[in-house]
Amino acid sequence: MEKKEIPQWAHLKIPPIDYQDIIYYSAPKQKATLNSLDEIDPELKKTFDKLGIPLEEQKQLSGVAVDAVMDSVSVKTTFKENLANLGIIFCSMSEAIREHPDLIKKYLGSVVPYTDNYFAALNSAVFSDGSFVYIPKGVRCPMELSTYFRINAANTGQFERTLIIADEDAYVSYLEGCTAPMRDENQLHAAVVELVALKNAEIKYSTVQNWYPGDKNGKGGIYNFVTKRGICKEENAKISWTQVETGSAITWKYPSCILKGDNSVAEFYSVAVTNNFQQADTGTKMIHIGKNTRSRIISKGISAGQSQNSYRGLVKIMKNADNARNYTQCDSMLMSDRCGAHTFPYIEIDNQTAIAEHEATTSRIGEDQIFYCNQRGISTEDAVGLIVNGYAREVLNQLPMEFAVEAQKLLQISLENSVG
Amino acid sequence: MLTIKNLKAQINGKPILKGINLEVKPGEVHAIMGPNGSGKSTLASVLAGRENVEVTGGEVTFMGINLLELPPEERARMGIFLGFQYPVEIPGVSMVSFMRTAVNEMRKYRNLPPFSSSDFLKYMREKKELVEIDTQLTNRSVNEGFSGGEKKKNEIFQMAMLEPKLAILDETDSGLDIDALRVVANGVNKLKRPDTATIVITHYQRLLDYIVPDIIHVLYNGQIVKTAGKELALELEEKGYDWIKKEFQN
Numbered sequence: 001m002e003k004k005e006i007p008q009w010a011h012l013k014i015p016p017i018d019y020q021d022i023i024y025y026s027a028p029k030q031k032a033t034l035n036s037l038d039e040i041d042p043e044l045k046k047t048f049d050k051l052g053i054p055l056e057e058q059k060q061l062s063g064v065a066v067d068a069v070m071d072s073v074s075v076k077t078t079f080k081e082n083l084a085n086l087g088i089i090f091c092s093m094s095e096a097i098r099e100h101p102d103l104i105k106k107y108l109g110s111v112v113p114y115t116d117n118y119f120a121a122l123n124s125a126v127f128s129d130g131s132f133v134y135i136p137k138g139v140r141c142p143m144e145l146s147t148y149f150r151i152n153a154a155n156t157g158q159f160e161r162t163l164i165i166a167d168e169d170a171y172v173s174y175l176e177g178c179t180a181p182m183r184d185e186n187q188l189h190a191a192v193v194e195l196v197a198l199k200n201a202e203i204k205y206s207t208v209q210n211w212y213p214g215d216k217n218g219k220g221g222i223y224n225f226v227t228k229r230g231i232c233k234e235e236n237a238k239i240s241w242t243q244v245e246t247g248s249a250i251t252w253k254y255p256s257c258i259l260k261g262d263n264s265v266a267e268f269y270s271v272a273v274t275n276n277f278q279q280a281d282t283g284t285k286m287i288h289i290g291k292n293t294r295s296r297i298i299s300k301g302i303s304a305g306q307s308q309n310s311y312r313g314l315v316k317i318m319k320n321a322d323n324a325r326n327y328t329q330c331d332s333m334l335m336s337d338r339c340g341a342h343t344f345p346y347i348e349i350d351n352q353t354a355i356a357e358h359e360a361t362t363s364r365i366g367e368d369q370i371f372y373c374n375q376r377g378i379s380t381e382d383a384v385g386l387i388v389n390g391y392a393r394e395v396l397n398q399l400p401m402e403f404a405v406e407a408q409k410l411l412q413i414s415l416e417n418s419v420g
Numbered sequence: 421m422l423t424i425k426n427l428k429a430q431i432n433g434k435p436i437l438k439g440i441n442l443e444v445k446p447g448e449v450h451a452i453m454g455p456n457g458s459g460k461s462t463l464a465s466v467l468a469g470r471e472n473v474e475v476t477g478g479e480v481t482f483m484g485i486n487l488l489e490l491p492p493e494e495r496a497r498m499g500i501f502l503g504f505q506y507p508v509e510i511p512g513v514s515m516v517s518f519m520r521t522a523v524n525e526m527r528k529y530r531n532l533p534p535f536s537s538s539d540f541l542k543y544m545r546e547k548k549e550l551v552e553i554d555t556q557l558t559n560r561s562v563n564e565g566f567s568g569g570e571k572k573k574n575e576i577f578q579m580a581m582l583e584p585k586l587a588i589l590d591e592t593d594s595g596l597d598i599d600a601l602r603v604v605a606n607g608v609n610k611l612k613r614p615d616t617a618t619i620v621i622t623h624y625q626r627l628l629d630y631i632v633p634d635i636i637h638v639l640y641n642g643q644i645v646k647t648a649g650k651e652l653a654l655e656l657e658e659k660g661y662d663w664i665k666k667e668f669q670n
Contacts (some may be wrong), residue, residue, distance in 0.1 A: 079594065116590050141546070183540070223447040356667035366508070367472075368472070368508045369508050369509075369510050371470055371471070371492060371508075372504065372507070372508040372510070373510075373518075373522075374469070374491070374492035374493045374496065375468050375469075375492055375493075375501075375502050375504075376496055376518070376522035376525075376578065376582065377493050377497045377522050377525040377526050377529070377582070378493060378521055378522055378525055379493050379525075380493070382521060382525075386513050386518065386521060387510055389512070389513070390510055390511055390512030390513035390561065390562075391511065391512055392512070393513075394510075394512070
């Protein structure tokens, strides 16, 4: 890691980080034996209540299996037996390393090697836990798998590691949601997520990310420097990333796909909201290697306050990727006249038969639209919520139902008092 | 119901309304006519509370309350409805969720519980039948990709949903073919009640064949220069606005 440098190319101003001042491992204060989700930290529940989705109700309603990561040790794993009957492995990374060393040895670090970048190296050196999923051949995972990450103790860097493998003809939908309570010190989060989809397999990975963004003066907040990458390793594989990003003081995140297998498909759907002094530089990379591979990128940025919101995306079509196709749509919405929206698309094509399309728009939230809503009795806050959710509809539609509701409310909460 | 006294307003420092007086009583239909640029739409904007219009003098009371102090959403909840000359598109927001939010705001203001999903859909179906609006329209995003006629019909549908006390229709007839015009006018007539009032703002006499006003005002150069019964519309249709311009230019 010390051989590497912090990436400087992003449109971000990152204050110096004292890596000696970070606690790399902290166990939760609570005892690790919980009989039900009701016993989980009331702070976490409060946040969900505000979003209108109590955790336990969400669990009951939707049959979500929850592996809640509080600080660095998994404290709760449910539905494990049901899943085990199908041969599905859903457990903490520490358990997977003990119980399933063959899979770990074969796949851990195979998509994101420890040499990949500064933050991936940091994660690889110090990660203590995370989530592991393996879906065996021909199995369609019957429920949405979910992990709630949360930063709890003060000054705790979190270095989670996630590895999801879908074997031939398997399907899994995985949800990751993040919340954090108010915090003064900047906190570093450098997670690594790796997805491996084998022949005819499909992985759908959805994130609603709501980490503490700092106060309205830009003080505090989480630094989110995450490396997420999936590989469509064999033919007809499909990987779909969906992210709703509203949190973090600084976001540096590019969930990417390597389309190696012929006929494989990759998708990236993103809504990124920045308010006050938040900075986000996020997007995706689509690397087409196999023939007839297709990728689709839908990115919706929303900037408010004095924030800076950048889309950065790479579409790379390699020499042998005959008939590869990419469609990119990249929209930005501005809520104030002091914020910034930036688009940095990179397109590299080494194959004559490839087709790449790129569309981009930038718009200011319409006073006409807000007044129209006002005239129908809808307050300005609610109007902004409606308009923004309409703008992000295409992405929100990709989320599982119960997450979509939560995400909608989150967008509105994140943009409170932001029109101007 | 609505009393306007010596109302003056400007846009970007330019005076548009120069002392308007108007009294609207429950059950009445008023038509405000006048040539382009006379201040008709500005008057509608002032009543609805649009921010870009600055009121520089006079007063407006609605059911005894000073309207000018209230934000637009409060005025709407009190029962003022504006049918827009140019209805606004809100991409990705379905008519159902838009209307449900609006109707439930109205209900909250009137101390009624919010509609359940099934009650709301039933209510919406009834109103759609009442104003003879195409079912497909409410399955789409608010005004997105609607034709001119569809947008105006949609305004009347929203009016039916919100049951206003005072409806102000700003050039609702502009750009409509005769069928759409009939749907719009029928809607307005069906929604008319003894305790509600309507202000129809129009450039042409045509709409007034279908919506018969009790009183017609002619607005010219920021002032109401003539007030009469419905026969005035025919006179205007025959002679145009030129004679009024001539009469008041000096």
